[in-house]
Amino acid sequence: MICHIKVYILIFFSFICTVNAQQIARENTLFTAGHASAFIGGLYDAFYTYKDLKLKGDFGLGAPDQLDGEILILKGKIYQTQSSGKTFEVDPNGSTPFSVVNFFKTDRVLKVTKTLHKNQLYAYLDSVLTNKNAIYAIHIYGEFDLIRTRAFPKVTQKPYTPLAEMLSLQHFFNFERINGDLVGYYIPAFMEGENISGYHFHFLSVDKQHGGHIIELLTNRITIEIDQLSNFNVALPQTTAFKNFDFKKDRTEEVKKVENGKAN
Amino acid sequence: MICHIKVYILIFFSFICTVNAQQIARENTLFTAGHASAFIGGLYDAFYTYKDLKLKGDFGLGAPDQLDGEILILKGKIYQTQSSGKTFEVDPNGSTPFSVVNFFKTDRVLKVTKTLHKNQLYAYLDSVLTNKNAIYAIHIYGEFDLIRTRAFPKVTQKPYTPLAEMLSLQHFFNFERINGDLVGYYIPAFMEGENISGYHFHFLSVDKQHGGHIIELLTNRITIEIDQLSNFNVALPQTTAFKNFDFKKDRTEEVKKVENGKAN
Numbered sequence A, B: 001m002i003c004h005i006k007v008y009i010l011i012f013f014s015f016i017c018t019v020n021a022q023q024i025a026r027e028n029t030l031f032t033a034g035h036a037s038a039f040i041g042g043l044y045d046a047f048y049t050y051k052d053l054k055l056k057g058d059f060g061l062g063a064p065d066q067l068d069g070e071i072l073i074l075k076g077k078i079y080q081t082q083s084s085g086k087t088f089e090v091d092p093n094g095s096t097p098f099s100v101v102n103f104f105k106t107d108r109v110l111k112v113t114k115t116l117h118k119n120q121l122y123a124y125l126d127s128v129l130t131n132k133n134a135i136y137a138i139h140i141y142g143e144f145d146l147i148r149t150r151a152f153p154k155v156t157q158k159p160y161t162p163l164a165e166m167l168s169l170q171h172f173f174n175f176e177r178i179n180g181d182l183v184g185y186y187i188p189a190f191m192e193g194e195n196i197s198g199y200h201f202h203f204l205s206v207d208k209q210h211g212g213h214i215i216e217l218l219t220n221r222i223t224i225e226i227d228q229l230s231n232f233n234v235a236l237p238q239t240t241a242f243k244n245f246d247f248k249k250d251r252t253e254e255v256k257k258v259e260n261g262k263a264n
Helices: A002-026 A036-040 A050-054 A118-128 A252-260 B002-026 B036-040 B050-054 B118-128 B252-260
Strands: A029-033 A059-063 A070-074 A077-081 A087-089 A098-102 A108-112 A135-151 A171-187 A198-205 A211-229 A231-235 B029-033 B059-063 B070-074 B077-081 B087-089 B098-102 B108-112 B135-151 B171-187 B198-205 B211-229 B231-235
Touching: A036 A252, A050 A077, A059 A135, A059 A171, A059 A198, A070 A098, A070 A135, A070 A171, A070 A198, A070 A211, A077 A211, A108 A118, A118 A211, A135 A198, A171 A211, B036 B252, B050 B077, B059 B135, B059 B171, B059 B198, B070 B098, B070 B135, B070 B171, B070 B198, B070 B211, B077 B211, B108 B118, B118 B211, B135 B198, B171 B211
Parallel strands: A029 A231, B029 B231
Antiparallel strands: A029 A098, A059 A070, A059 A098, A070 A077, A077 A087, A108 A211, A135 A171, A135 A211, A171 A198, A198 A211, A231 B231, B029 B098, B059 B070, B059 B098, B070 B077, B077 B087, B108 B211, B135 B171, B135 B211, B171 B198, B198 B211
């Protein structure tokens, strides 16, 4: 009996040690399933399961299979906001064509009580995140006077249209005086292509009923948590569509349009 | 006594399972310590130990601290070829400013008995490696009628000169009828910047006495082993030099010059 207990205790500690070692290795790494340029160019078919994505991070953002809205990952839960506005936790057996995640570990906390528009917030972040060649995961939560988000509708007909040509199909949502979380990243310019450089945030209301890709905002009282990352890891789609994708086209302007949700 | 044996057996299997799971996860991943553009731009100071590099791959190539020649990794051993031609196994406590490695697992084997110059060999590889958006690790070994390599001398004076401006300092080595290994990669165009796109090989003679970056070659009887990779992982230097590095400059032409070992 005592012998069995010994065995279980040793297995338990062996397991804990393994989990810890893996956890430390995974921290500080930005994981990307897919390639941003290919996704924006029309590769909306999912290839990476949410179940596997959870093994790569507990925080992040992305897109659902066949576009069908926007994805946000917070505290290990994955939420989808469809173009109807409907927001819900995804089926872990579902999958994504493009997502960016990390295991969030707060390095630094900032409190902001000024009202800041999106560009003012980004200018403030710029003044704080001084290493322009670093990757920062950024979690912002609190009260917002305004949140404006968008979500793309599901695409069904192939060949899919590049994202920058689908802006007229976006659905927009306006929320006044709302509490919630912004989940996003600062990505350095040298990662443009495989990722989307600059700032990029998705939103989830505190009641988990609303979300989407951030188009505009006005802060009221927020907390900003920063996690600086030193590695990035990319899982490339092993699909015929990716194999045949033309990377020669410069999509810098397309990315800008998609990020801002407008054609100019 | 039997109880103790049980405990050891269970710990042993727990350990084996963990190692296996980690091994599978690491396969199919190209690991890069550093950033090619930054390295070619003059960031020759090492930041990643060889000891840690061995945990990321048993096959690959790179550069030593302060340039000081060329690095090749084969079957878990790391070799340095200095500009004097001297070739030796590195001290695991040493470190690298830029290296690319993977755990090599052969997917496909090809035998070539024709004499091919470098460009003919690359054209042959092009005909075989049909996925231009894939990463391939390539191990070529056998007999060569000619091998021409180069190695850069150690840099000592800061600020360091960009690599493309140091071509006159290269040392070249010619070997006729030599047996050995070519270790290298095909990197897709969309990874240019963080890596060096196209083909890139380093050489090690079978007696481990000669090496360097491949400039020209003529095959006699070779075996080609291919390992297709689906992920890439980049460890960014957490240094002031990297923080301050200007990524805006387009270094495409510089990279070409450095790869070919000549200014035009």
